[in-house]
Amino acid sequence: MRxxxxxxxxxxxxxxxxxxxWYQRLTAGANLLLMSWLLISIARQSSFDYAxxxxxxxxxxxxxxxxxxxxxxxxxxxxxxxxVIEDYQxxxxxxxxxxxxxxxxxxTGAVALFSIMKIALGAAA
Amino acid sequence: MASRNPARPLxxxxxxxxxxxxxxxxxxxxxxxxxxxxxxTLLLVWWLAALAGGAESYATFRDVFTTEAxxxxxxxxxxxxxxxxxxxxxMMTGIRHLVLDTGAGYELKTNKTYxxxxxVASVALTAIFWLxxxxx
Numbered sequence: 199m200r201x202x203x204x205x206x207x208x209x210x211x212x213x214x215x216x217x218x219x220w221y222q223r224l225t226a227g228a229n230l231l232l233m234s235w236l237l238i239s240i241a242r243q244s245s246f247d248y249a250x251x252x253x254x255x256x257x258x259x260x261x262x263x264x265x266x267x268x269x270x271x272x273x274x275x276x277x278x279x280x281x282v283i284e285d286y287q288x289x290x291x292x293x294x295x296x297x298x299x300x301x302x303x304x305x306t307g308a309v310a311l312f313s314i315m316k317i318a319l320g321a322a323a
Numbered sequence: 324m325a326s327r328n329p330a331r332p333l334x335x336x337x338x339x340x341x342x343x344x345x346x347x348x349x350x351x352x353x354x355x356x357x358x359x360x361x362x363x364t365l366l367l368v369w370w371l372a373a374l375a376g377g378a379e380s381y382a383t384f385r386d387v388f389t390t391e392a393x394x395x396x397x398x399x400x401x402x403x404x405x406x407x408x409x410x411x412x413x414m415m416t417g418i419r420h421l422v423l424d425t426g427a428g429y430e431l432k433t434n435k436t437y438x439x440x441x442x443v444a445s446v447a448l449t450a451i452f453w454l455x456x457x458x459x
Contacts, residue, residue, distance in 0.1 A: 223424065226417050241455045248381045251374055268367075275360035279412065282357055288327065306368045313368075313375035 218277055225274035232267040252317060261318035268310045276303040344438035351442075352416040355409035363406055404449065411448040415441035 243254065254260055276299065283295045340346070373384035388399030395403055419437050422428050428437050 223421065226421065230417070233414065237410075237452060241452060241459070244459055246385075248374075248378045251381070255374065259347050270418065272364070275364065276354065278356050279360050282353065302364075306364050308366045313371035316375040 218280075222274065225270045225319045228270040229274055229323070232263055232270055235263055236259070236267060255314065255317045256320065258318065261314050265311055266313050268307060268314070272303050272307045272310075276300070344435055344442070346437045348416050348419070348438045348441050351412055352420070355413040355416075359413065360407050361405065362402075363409070366402065366406070373406075375423075383448070407452055408445060411445035412441065415444045415448075 239254075239260070243250070255264065279299050280296065283292055283299065287295055337346075370384060371453060373380040388402060390396045419428070419441050422437065428434055
């Protein structure tokens with residue numbers, strides 16, 4: 199027997215029952231700020247040609263929030279798609295899709311972050 | 324893995340309930356999120372990689388979505404409006420979820436109003452965004 203407060207504090211055997219839920223909300227808040235920044239920044243651009251876009255993203259004021267956006271948004275969609283998979287896949291395909299999801303988010307995230315860093319650190323194209 | 328006994332009764336599913344705006348925005352939240360997580364992610368990564376790759380790869384990216392004159396072509400319009408509308412809808416229903424998380428907004432009338440408001444706001448914000456983009 200455990201008291202009600204003991205059950206609440208114990209968080210079960212995994213000790214992290216609210217982890218997924220909380221990080222979904224935390225990244226949602228970060229996404230809201232970072233996406234608002236990106237939309238306003240894009241709307242204020244006068245040109246979208248190569249030189250203008252490179253010059254824009256070379257700045258730390260753009261490269262850093264852009265990298266943060268990638269981390270927050272990609273973490274958020276990783277959590278979201280997990281719930282979608284769990285809701286609709288009930289057999290072994292669930293495991294396969296979860297592995298593919300992890301590969302997808304890490305691979306795309308790596309390319310995105312590398313691209314931002316390459317531009318910001320001024321490597322010649 | 325969960326194995327299901329088909330003889331067990333199922334709880335009532337979608338076709339049993341009377342359709343309402345709260346159900347629509349719920350599935351819209353999931354659909355727009357899944358769409359952006361797949362199509363949107365690939366396009367964002369392609370855009371960043373093309374820009375990092377140099378003038379030539381950036382031109383290849385741009386040419387898929389724009390005409391010679393530099394305006395959006397049909398693919399560009401569908402993708403641009405589709406993604407921004409999805410983003411604003413997901414953003415608005417996301418804010419709605421954060422409000423619902425506090426325990427507020429479950430009264431039938433309020434809930435219906437919030438659900439409708441997310442759709443009105445997402446269409447309005449998409450229109451404003453492209454109006455500003457068009458003016459530049």
